[in-house]
Amino acid sequence: MAYELPPLPYAHDALEPFIDTMTMQIHHGKHHATYVTNLNAALAQYPDFQKHSVDDLIRNIATVPDAIRTAVRNNGGGHANHAMFWQIMAPKAGGDPSGPLADAIKASFGSFEAFKGEFKKAALGRFGSGWGWLVTEGGTLKIVSTANADTPMAGKQTALLTVDVWEHAYYLDYQNRRPDFVQAFLDHLVNWDFVAGNLAKAK
Numbered sequence: 001m002a003y004e005l006p007p008l009p010y011a012h013d014a015l016e017p018f019i020d021t022m023t024m025q026i027h028h029g030k031h032h033a034t035y036v037t038n039l040n041a042a043l044a045q046y047p048d049f050q051k052h053s054v055d056d057l058i059r060n061i062a063t064v065p066d067a068i069r070t071a072v073r074n075n076g077g078g079h080a081n082h083a084m085f086w087q088i089m090a091p092k093a094g095g096d097p098s099g100p101l102a103d104a105i106k107a108s109f110g111s112f113e114a115f116k117g118e119f120k121k122a123a124l125g126r127f128g129s130g131w132g133w134l135v136t137e138g139g140t141l142k143i144v145s146t147a148n149a150d151t152p153m154a155g156k157q158t159a160l161l162t163v164d165v166w167e168h169a170y171y172l173d174y175q176n177r178r179p180d181f182v183q184a185f186l187d188h189l190v191n192w193d194f195v196a197g198n199l200a201k202a203k
């Protein structure tokens with residue numbers, strides 16, 4: 001098996017009360033696991049492509065054969081995005097970033113409050129299923145959103161932070177209230193130390 005489901009970096013109930021245990025069990029153990037299974041199935045006849053990291057696979061999606069490109073884009077993207085999303089969150093997290101990351105956010109958006117406003121706008125403005133992102137491109141931080149399992153890493157951007165806004169990410173706790181989920185994510189779940197590490201690596 002080329003690709004494997006990474007374990008959650010915390011217990012299934014660790015993000016309560018902001019994300020409930022069953023959501024985490026289904027989201028990680030079913031949704032994410034299915035992306036990994038389907039990615040392996042798509043690449044079963046293409047062993048050369050199994051040697052790449054999933055991030056490299058997505059970054060170089062144009063080199064993937066036509067016959068499996070859509071399957072790899074969707075399932076490889078789903079795998080890569082979720083693998084990052086689990087690490088973006090942590091128990092008793094959220095709050096304000098500090099250090100070079102806080103400076104970069106202030107330089108790019110004016111203030112942390114302005115950043116949060118723009119991030120929420122992107123996450124809530126994504127119609128249907130997708131992802132909200134903080135990325136870095138050419139030394140500037142930007143906020144973008146992507147549809148379905150697409151990732152900004154397929155272009156020239158490097159992802160620093162992401163939130164899954166598919167309904168399966170929040171429906172049991174929040175039903176139709178995506179704004180409340182994204183607010184709780186920013187206030188209580190973002191692991192800013194991990195985001196700061198992503199920024200340091202991108203430089």
Ligand code: MN3
Pocket residue numbers: 027031082164166168169
């Ligand atoms: Mn998801």
